[in-house]
Amino acid sequence: MLLQGNEAVVEGALRAGCRFFAGYPITPATEISEILSVKLPQVEGTFIQMEDEIASLGAVVGASLAGVKSMTATSGPGFSLMQENLGFAIIAEVPCVIVNVMRGGPSTGLPTFPSQSDVMQARWGTHGDHPAIVLSASTVRECYDMTIKAFNLSERFRTPVVLLIDEVVGHMREKMILSEGEEVEIFNRVKPTVPPEWYIPYEDTPSGIPAMANFGEGYRYHVTGLTHDVRGFPTSRPDEIGPFIARLHRKISQHFSEIQMTEFFQNEDAEITIVAYGCVARSAKRAVFELREKGFKVGLLKLVTIWPFVRSAVEKVLQTSKILLVPEMNMGQISREVKRVNRGMAKVFTLNKVDGTIITPEEIVNRIMEVS
Amino acid sequence: MSEVTKLIHKYLRHDKKFPHVWCPGCGIGIMLGALIRAIDRIGFEKDEVVLVSGIGCSGRLPVYVDFNTLHTTHGRALTFATGVKLANPRLKVIVIMGDGDAVAIGGNHFIHAARRNIDVTSIILNNSIYGMTGGQSSPTTPYGMKSSTTVYSNIEQDFKISELAVTAGAVFVGRGTVYHARLLDSLIEKAILKPGFSMVEVIAHCHTQYGKQNRLGSAVEMMEWQRDHSVMVEKTDTLKPEELKDKIVIGVLVDKQLPVYQDEYKKIRERAMGMAGR
Numbered sequence: 001m002l003l004q005g006n007e008a009v010v011e012g013a014l015r016a017g018c019r020f021f022a023g024y025p026i027t028p029a030t031e032i033s034e035i036l037s038v039k040l041p042q043v044e045g046t047f048i049q050m051e052d053e054i055a056s057l058g059a060v061v062g063a064s065l066a067g068v069k070s071m072t073a074t075s076g077p078g079f080s081l082m083q084e085n086l087g088f089a090i091i092a093e094v095p096c097v098i099v100n101v102m103r104g105g106p107s108t109g110l111p112t113f114p115s116q117s118d119v120m121q122a123r124w125g126t127h128g129d130h131p132a133i134v135l136s137a138s139t140v141r142e143c144y145d146m147t148i149k150a151f152n153l154s155e156r157f158r159t160p161v162v163l164l165i166d167e168v169v170g171h172m173r174e175k176m177i178l179s180e181g182e183e184v185e186i187f188n189r190v191k192p193t194v195p196p197e198w199y200i201p202y203e204d205t206p207s208g209i210p211a212m213a214n215f216g217e218g219y220r221y222h223v224t225g226l227t228h229d230v231r232g233f234p235t236s237r238p239d240e241i242g243p244f245i246a247r248l249h250r251k252i253s254q255h256f257s258e259i260q261m262t263e264f265f266q267n268e269d270a271e272i273t274i275v276a277y278g279c280v281a282r283s284a285k286r287a288v289f290e291l292r293e294k295g296f297k298v299g300l301l302k303l304v305t306i307w308p309f310v311r312s313a314v315e316k317v318l319q320t321s322k323i324l325l326v327p328e329m330n331m332g333q334i335s336r337e338v339k340r341v342n343r344g345m346a347k348v349f350t351l352n353k354v355d356g357t358i359i360t361p362e363e364i365v366n367r368i369m370e371v372s
Numbered sequence: 373m374s375e376v377t378k379l380i381h382k383y384l385r386h387d388k389k390f391p392h393v394w395c396p397g398c399g400i401g402i403m404l405g406a407l408i409r410a411i412d413r414i415g416f417e418k419d420e421v422v423l424v425s426g427i428g429c430s431g432r433l434p435v436y437v438d439f440n441t442l443h444t445t446h447g448r449a450l451t452f453a454t455g456v457k458l459a460n461p462r463l464k465v466i467v468i469m470g471d472g473d474a475v476a477i478g479g480n481h482f483i484h485a486a487r488r489n490i491d492v493t494s495i496i497l498n499n500s501i502y503g504m505t506g507g508q509s510s511p512t513t514p515y516g517m518k519s520s521t522t523v524y525s526n527i528e529q530d531f532k533i534s535e536l537a538v539t540a541g542a543v544f545v546g547r548g549t550v551y552h553a554r555l556l557d558s559l560i561e562k563a564i565l566k567p568g569f570s571m572v573e574v575i576a577h578c579h580t581q582y583g584k585q586n587r588l589g590s591a592v593e594m595m596e597w598q599r600d601h602s603v604m605v606e607k608t609d610t611l612k613p614e615e616l617k618d619k620i621v622i623g624v625l626v627d628k629q630l631p632v633y634q635d636e637y638k639k640i641r642e643r644a645m646g647m648a649g650r
Contacts, residue, residue, distance in 0.1 A: 020459050041644035046458045046637065051484040055451040058444065058481075062424075062455025065442065066463065070455070088445050215440040215456060216463050218419050222435050224443035233388055233435060 003176045005143040005169040006031035006073075009099055010039065012147030013071050015184055018097070019045035020070040022059035024052055024078060027111040028167040029101040032073035053078035057085035060096045064089075065223060067214030069151055073099040076118055077108060079125070086160055087126035088225045090248070093202070093210070095154035095189055097147070099163045101170040102278075104356050113356030114167035116278055117330040122162045123307050129245060131252040133259055134162045134307040138281040140174035146304065152187040153259060157251055158209055164306060166329070168279035168358055192219060202230045204243060208251030252308060261304035262313040266292065270299030272372055273321040275314065275338055277303040280327050280359050287364035296368065309337050318345040323372055327351035327359050347371070383408045383418070385438050393432050397591030399550030399576035403497055404433055406553060407466070410561035422465045424453045426473035429504045429578075430497040433468050447478025450485040453492045461634045465492040466564065471512040472502050475531045479511075486540035486569045490633045493563045494571045498533055499578040507581030518585045537571040538626050544570035545626040550577070551598040552622060562624065568632045575602075575620055 009032055021040055023033040040047040050056040053074055060070040079100045089096055102118045104110030122134045133153050137143045150161040192199045192211040201221040203210045213219030222232040229235040266288050276284040281302040291298040301317050303310055324346050326335035335350040342348050351367045353359050394400050421439040425431040427446035434441035444452045449467045457465045474482050474496045502508040509519035511531045534547045544566040546559035563570035577594035588594055605623035
């Protein structure tokens with residue numbers, strides 16, 4: 001199949017079991033809405049175009065509480081509006097997926113030009129202390145795989161998962177092979193097995209992830225955006241607030257190995273490592289080939305999971321390389337993280353581009369030759 | 373056991389620590405009672421009812437009741453309700469909002485939910501003020517009245533919530549007051565039974581904030597004002613416009629038929645499946 005990144009997101013969502021989509025038109029994510037408006041009713045799913053992005057994520061969270069895997073897709077300006085209900089999904093622990101096809105900002109910015117400038121917004125955009133799971137994709141195939149992964153992680157950890165792609169990956173067409181019998185791991189939320197009167201909806205389990213009852217299944221409980229006790233009722237008791245916020249973080253932090261995905265390329269003997277993600281990882285891969293031909297020992301660490309930050313993988317290349325280059329289509333959002341974990345192990349250089357054009361392999365090659 | 377005790381035992385949550393958050397004399401309790409009586413008369417199973425709310429005094433209502441309850445973000449209750457209803461149309465979705473919730477921060481969601489004719493029932497407690505945050509003016513604070521943010525005088529015109537719902541296309545619009553409790557019971561019952569977007573506006577007093585700042589007296593006095601200023605919609609034909617000027621028109625204001633969203637969407641699914649060759 002020759003598919004666009006946005007089309008692959010749709011295929012991945014349907015494969016993962018997504019049966020509800022609420023969205024608002026925005027470039028460059030609109031294809032996801034348009035295609036799902038055709039395909040969801042064909043599989044007894046529901047598509048609805050809402051009045052804005054706040055409403056879109058509200059409807060998605062509502063649908064998920066009623067037991068249906070749900071998703072929305074947007075770009076920067078819409079993602080800004082979604083921050084309010086994103087926080088609600090985090091505190092109420094409602095699985096859902098938000099695809100942000102990044103474009104240049106701030107504000108209306110560059111509707112049809114690529115960017116990677118929402119990396120920090122995806123981490124810290126909604127207020128309050130909270131964990132975040134954010135994935136990225138650099139190929140059409142990865143758009144498919146990571147959409148499925150996003151659904152699986154959201155169902156597994158009862159939290160919203162953001163998939164950050166950029167205008168280049170979203171609109172790029174690539175060959176993608178999807179065989180009919182291909183096995184895909186699909187994870188569905190764990191439901192309570194106890195009788196309703198025993199059910200504690202926000203129980204502090206060893207995994208940190210309580211079982212989730214859907215509305216209408218006999219487990220009547222309270223869902224709120226207020227800080228709540230294990231029964232879901234609002235609380236102002238310090239001995240309940242602290243453990244609750246701690247559990248929200250712990251349910252993610254004690255499962256890093258299930259969440260954090262990276263790809264190493266030509267790293268065995270690399271003295272220079274490029275750390276890249278999204279469409280920049282494509283240029284970086286090409287640059288590795290070209291630099292190897294010139295005799296530079298260069299490797300690539302591609303970040304697939306953006307948050308939680310893949311500290312251990314980055315530390316590994318910081319220890320084995322003399323130089324790290326972090327090319328990004330923003331002013332340095334991930335390079336800041338790389339520098340944070342560096343602590344003098346290697347020299348970390350940046351290559352930032354914010355003019356609405358992609359970072360080319362040549363620019364990466366030139367930058368490496370300049371700093372090495 | 374009295375009827376009221378039976379209803380309390382059946383519908384209030386035993387594991388929720390009372391007392392509730394509302395001030396003594398507040399009208400929300402009367403609205404809650406009317407809602408419970410309506411649901412009990414209709415005979416819904418508790419498992420099939422989803423009670424959704426926004427933020428504010430009214431937003432705290434669902435926590436006390438033994439249904440599937442969802443306390444959402446400020447003004448967004450109808451968006452969550454839309455998702456719940458479309459994902460599982462068997463659920464009976466009732467949304468509780470305040471005036472700030474429904475026509476200030478959530479005004480856009482309110483008119484669009486009405487326009488779409490999503491099958492949910494909205495019950496809007498209109499007490500003309502932001503009570504929980506300390507008595508600031510709301511979109512329904514009348515011109516010339518005082519609040520914590522209009523200490524000199526409110527210079528804005530107020531929204532008429534029911535009239536807004538009518539214009540936005542709601543298929544059922546009713547208005548009552550917390551004084552007219554029996555009327556409220558029947559309005560809420562009719563609204564819940566109505567397929568499509570139904571809305572009941574409940575005129576209530578906030579003696580703690582609005583009443584105090586405007587010297588309108590106690591809760592009882594404010595409820596007497598509701599009694600003296602309400603006119604049943606059926607009687608409005610016989611009254612002159614100047615007689616209606618400071619009156620609250622109560623009763624069923626609109627009851628009409630329009631295609632309901634999820635029924636229409638079912639047809640879309642059938643067409644889509646037909647085209648996909650299934």
